[in-house]
Structures are given as C-alpha cells and as structure tokens.
Amino acid sequence: MSLSQLNAISPIDGRYRNKVNELxxxxxxxALIKYRVLVEIEYFIxxxxxxxxxxxxxxxxxxxxxxxIYKNFSTEDALAIKDIENVTNHDVxxxxxxxxxxxxxxxxxxxxxxxxFGLTSQDINNTAIPLSIxxxxxxxxxxxxxxxxxxxxxxxxxxxxxxMLARTHGQPASPTRLGKEIAVFVVRLEQQxxxxxxxxxxAKFGGATxxxxxxxxxxxxxxxxxxxxxxxxxxLGLHHSFPTTQIEHYDHIAAxxxxxxxxxxxxxxxxKDIWTYVSMDYFKQKIKAGEVGSSxxxxxxxxxxxxxxEGNLGIANAVFEHxxxxxxxxxxxxxxxxxxxxxxxxxxxxxxxxxxxxTLKGLNKLxxxxxxxxxxxxxxxxxxxxxxxxxxxREGYANPYEALKGLTRTNEKINQDxxxxxxxxLEVSNAIKEELKHITPSNYTGI
Numbered sequence: 436m437s438l439s440q441l442n443a444i445s446p447i448d449g450r451y452r453n454k455v456n457e458l459x460x461x462x463x464x465x466a467l468i469k470y471r472v473l474v475e476i477e478y479f480i481x482x483x484x485x486x487x488x489x490x491x492x493x494x495x496x497x498x499x500x501x502x503x504i505y506k507n508f509s510t511e512d513a514l515a516i517k518d519i520e521n522v523t524n525h526d527v528x529x530x531x532x533x534x535x536x537x538x539x540x541x542x543x544x545x546x547x548x549x550x551x552f553g554l555t556s557q558d559i560n561n562t563a564i565p566l567s568i569x570x571x572x573x574x575x576x577x578x579x580x581x582x583x584x585x586x587x588x589x590x591x592x593x594x595x596x597x598x599m600l601a602r603t604h605g606q607p608a609s610p611t612r613l614g615k616e617i618a619v620f621v622v623r624l625e626q627q628x629x630x631x632x633x634x635x636x637x638a639k640f641g642g643a644t645x646x647x648x649x650x651x652x653x654x655x656x657x658x659x660x661x662x663x664x665x666x667x668x669x670x671l672g673l674h675h676s677f678p679t680t681q682i683e684h685y686d687h688i689a690a691x692x693x694x695x696x697x698x699x700x701x702x703x704x705x706x707k708d709i710w711t712y713v714s715m716d717y718f719k720q721k722i723k724a725g726e727v728g729s730s731x732x733x734x735x736x737x738x739x740x741x742x743x744x745e746g747n748l749g750i751a752n753a754v755f756e757h758x759x760x761x762x763x764x765x766x767x768x769x770x771x772x773x774x775x776x777x778x779x780x781x782x783x784x785x786x787x788x789x790x791x792x793x794t795l796k797g798l799n800k801l802x803x804x805x806x807x808x809x810x811x812x813x814x815x816x817x818x819x820x821x822x823x824x825x826x827x828x829r830e831g832y833a834n835p836y837e838a839l840k841g842l843t844r845t846n847e848k849i850n851q852d853x854x855x856x857x858x859x860x861l862e863v864s865n866a867i868k869e870e871l872k873h874i875t876p877s878n879y880t881g882i
Contacts, residue, residue: 440452445782447781447782447785447786447789451785451789454788454789454792455785455788455789457574457575457788458571458575458781458784458785458788461567461568461570461571461574461575461781462567462571462780462781462784462785463781464513464517465510465513466567467563467564467567467778468508468512468513468516468517468526468530469505469508469513470563470564470566470567471526471527471530471559471560471563472504472505472508472512472530472533472534473505473563473566474558474559474562474563474566474671475530475531475534475550475551475559476501476502476504476505476534477502477666477670477671478551478552478554478666479501479546479549479550479552480498480501480502481662481665481666481670482549482552483495483498485657485662487549487654487657489546489549490546490549493543493546497541497543500541501541504534504537512533515533516529516530516533517529519532519533525556526556527551527556527559527560528556530559531550531551534547534550535547535550538550552649552650553642553647553649553650553653554642554649555642555643555681557639557681557682557683557769558639558640558641558642560774560777561638561639561640561682561683562638562639562640562667562671562673564777564780565636565637565638565673565683565688566636566638566671566672566673568636568688568691568780569636569672569673571781571784572636572691575784575788576695576784576787576788579788579791579792580624580628580698580791582791582795583624583702583791583794583795583798584621584624584625584628586795586798586799587617587620587621587624587705587798588618588621590614590617590798590801591614591615591617591618591621592614593614594612594613594614594617594803595612595614595615596612596614597612597613597614597803597805597808598610598611598612598613598808598809598812598876598877598878598880599611599612599613599616599717599808599811599812600808600811600812600815600818600876607815607817607818608818609818609821609822609879609881610812610818610876610877610879610880611880611881612880613717613803613808616708620701620702620704620705623701624698624701624702627694627697627698627701628698630694631691631694631695631698634687634690634691634694635673635674635687636672636673636674636687636688636691637673637674637675637676637683637686637687637688638667638671638673638674638675638676638683639676639677639679639681639682639683639684640663640666640667640675641659641660641663641677641678641679643681644680644681644768645677645678645679645680645681645768646678647659647660647663650662660677663675663677664677674687680765680767680768680769681768681769682765682769682773684763684765685762685763685773686763688758688759688762689758689759689760689762689763690759692755692756692758692759692783693755693759695751695755695783695787696751696752696755696756696759699748699751699752699755699787699790700748700752702744702748702790702791702794703744703745703748703749703752705794706741706742706744706745706748706794706797707741707745709738709741709797709798709801710738710741710742710745713738713741713801714738715807715811716804716807717803717804717807717808718801718802718803718804719736719801719802719804720736720738720800720801720802721799721800721801721802722736738797740793740794740796740797740800741793741794741797743789743790743793744789744790744791744793744794744797745790747786747787747789747790747793748786748787748790750783750786751782751783751784751785751786751787751790752783754779754782754783754786755783757776758776758779758780758783761773761776762776762777809877812875812876812877813851813876813877815849815876816849816850816851816853816854816876817849818876818879819854819874819875819876819879820839820840820842820849821839822871822874822879823835823839823854823858823871823874824836824838824839826867826870826871827861827863830863830867832861832862832863838861842857851875855872858871858872
C-alpha cells in the first residue's frame with residue numbers, strides 16, 4: 436500500500452497534510468538526509484581550507500560542484516541513500532558512501548577518505564538537526580506566529596473602545612475593554628517571542644567522545660577546538676557546544692521547546708477565552724455557504740477553529756514536554772534514546788502550525804455583537820459599587836465598603852435607578868453625588 440493522506444497513520448501526514456506541507460523540507464526523512472549531506476560536504480570543504488596537507492591540492496573551484504550535491508539534492512538521491520542504508524543498516528554511513536560515489540564522479544577519488552574524517556555519527560546528527568530546526572523556526576514558524584500576533588494587534592486596536600463586562604471567578608466584575616483584553620495576549624506572546632530570539636541553536640562537533648581524539652592523534656599540531664568552533668559557528672551558523680560527550684547536551688533545545696510550549700499555552704488560553712465569548716454571544720461567526728455546523732442541528736455555527744487549535748496545541752505541548760525533559764538526559768557518554776526521539780521533532784511543530792492556522796482562521800471569522808456587550812453591562816449595575824465606595828473612601832465617608840455591600844450583596848437586581856436612589860441617600864455634597872451618578876458600567880473601564 437502506497438502512503439497517501441487517506442492511509443497515513445498520523446493526521447499530520449493525513450488529514451492535515453495540506454496545512455503542514457511547508458515543514459517537509461525541514462523535518463521529513465528526505466530533509467534529514469539532505470541536511471546530513473550538507474554538513475558532510477561543508478566539513479570536507481572546511482578541512483580543505485585549513486588546509487590539511489593531504490588536501491592542499493584540492494582546487495577550490497570544485498567547491499561549488501561539491502555544494503551542488505546538497506543544493507540540487509533530489510528525492511532520487513534520498514532513495515539512493517536509503518538503498519545503501521538497506522545494506523549498511525546505518526543511516527549516516529550510507530550518506531558517507533553516497534558522497535564517496537559523488538567524489539568518484541567529480542574526479543576526487545583520492546580525497547574521499549577525508550569525507551567524515553575523524554567524526555562520529557552524532558557530529559553529523561547534532562549539527563544537521565539543529566540546523567533544520569533553526570531553518571524551520573525562521574522560515575516557517577516565525578512567519579506564521581507573526582500572522583497571529585499581527586491579527587491580534589489589529590483586533591485590539593479595532594476594539595479598543597468596546598466596553599465589556601469583566602468576569603472574575605465567572606462572576607460580573609469591574610468592566611474592562613475588549614481591545615485591552617486582546618492586548619494582554621499580544622504582550623504575553625511578544626514577551627515570550629523576545630525570549631525565543633535569544634535561545635541559541637546549539638550543535639555538538641568533536642568526535643566520538645567530544646574531545647577531537649581522532650583529529651588530534653592524526654594532526655596534533657592543528658587547533659581542532661578552534662576549527663570546530665569556526666566550522667559550527669561561522670559555516671553552519673550555529674552555537675558550538677563545548678565540551679560535550681558524544682552528543683550535544685540538548686539544554687538549549689530543551690529551552691527552545693519549553694519556550695515554544697509557553698507560546699502555545701498562551702494561545703490555548705486565548706482560544707478558550709474566545710470560545711467562551713462566542714458562547715456568551717459576544718461574537719457571531721461568519722457563515723460560509725455550504726458548510727455544516729452540526730449533523731443534527733441545522734442552526735449551529737460552532738467555534739470549531741478555536742477548538743481545533745486548542746487540541747492541536749495541546750498535543751504539540753505534550754510532545755515538546757517530553758522532548759525537553761528527555762533529551763538532556765543521557766547515560767554516561769551517550770545512549771541511543773535521543774536518536775529515535777529526535778526523529779519526532781517535526782511532530783510538535785506540525786501540530787503547532789495547525790494550531791496557529793486554526794486560531795487565525797477563527798479570528799478572521801469573528802463578528803462583533805456590540806448589542807450583547809451593552810446589554811450585559813446594563814444588566815450589571817452592581818459593578819459600579821467598587822467605584823462608588825472608593826470615591827467615598829477618598830472623601831472620608833464612614834464605612835463605605837459596608838454601605839455598598841449592604842446595597843449590592845443581595846439577591847435583588849441592582850439597576851441604574853437603585854444605584855441612583857442609593858446615592859441620593861448619602862450624606863455627601865451634591866457635587867460628589869453628581870460625580871457618582873456619572874459613573875456607569877460602560878465608562879467605568881479604567882485606563
């Protein structure tokens with residue numbers, strides 16, 4: 436059975452494939468192989484540029500042809516490497532043999548033993564995977580994140596003047612403004628994004644146990660630590676972790692995943708709030724011709740986009756949580772558990788991308804129901820009690836809190852008239868009474 440969207444086990448590669456296609460060049464098996472080829476080629480070129488004595492006759496004009504091996508990398512190339520892997524039963528060694536065949540074709544056969552020279556598999560994996568994550572974050576994740584934040588900023592500005600009854604503990608509370616409540620999420624997201632930008636994309640590069648043992652024994656007069664730092668930082672654009680064991684310690688990648696998880700958590704919070712506002716009739720939703728909201732109830736227009744986002748971001752966070760907790764822990768100089776776990780890095784990114792797109796789709800469908808906002812405010816005049824008792828405190832009035840508590844903490848409905856009548860009974864000046872009567876649920880919204 437050939438793989439299709441209908442028989443894929445994961446919904447990322449099945450039902451939601453069209454929403455995550457742009458992640459395939461970074462997290463697919465073919466992508467991982469391509470990134471490995473890139474690192475191996477750039478490493479060989481870096482050895483030539485030292486130059487090692489055995490490589491001093493490599494003409495630099497061939498470098499672009501070498502880079503063409505990964506720049507023009509095709510699915511056929513990936514399949515060829517998988518065929519080699521079927522024999523070697525080792526994925527990184529298969530990449531090495533593939534590149535050696537390419538060297539033969541380029542007339543570089545005499546230099547091909549310097550492919551993967553002195554390295555272990557993790558020198559390739561622990562550079563290829565961080566590089567793919569860095570590229571995916573910059574090329575796919577950040578642009579989609581910025582779309583969501585820009586939309587929220589726009590809504591916060593559009594709705595800046597919309598007074599809204601707040602609810603704390605689910606009960607009517609001091610009024611706020613809808614735009615400000617959206618701005619809370621904008622600021623939270625931006626603060627986490629600022630932290631995200633400062634997390635290094637770290638890589639390990641140092642041989643079988645991180646000490647450049649093989650490099651040093653072969654060429655003891657070469658500063659291999661400086662070489663490794665220059666290669667990882669200048670050539671690959673990553674942070675060189677040193678010292679390490681055989682593997683990168685993954686502390687920075689754990690920080691990245693924890694940060695991405697917090698951004699997702701903020702959006703889950705937003706999704707739940709918007710969902711609740713829809714249920715309160717604060718928002719209607721744009722209707723698309725032909726769409727069905729319920730298989731049984733024709734009238735329904737469900738907030739499915741926010742539900743879809745909440746669910747996908749929750750799955751993403753569960754995987755991010757496991758990755759950030761598991762990856763920094765490895766027995767002694769290494770065990771293999773990180774390898775199989777790292778193959779799932781694209782999964783939480785996929786669910787995150789689906790979540791972002793679903794939230795954005797839901798936000799674009801919202802229709803403001805200003806009548807409902809005004810109705811809720813007008814039905815909850817008791818919320819101005821805080822304002823009245825605070826002004827009375829300012830004026831030195833005796834026991835103002837208790838006076839307002841006696842008025843409002845009953846099962847009787849409080850309205851504009853009952854508030855006005857209460858104000859008339861207060862022993863304060865007419866000017867203060869006028870000040871108090873000017874306060875309404877709609878204008879008592881703070882700064």
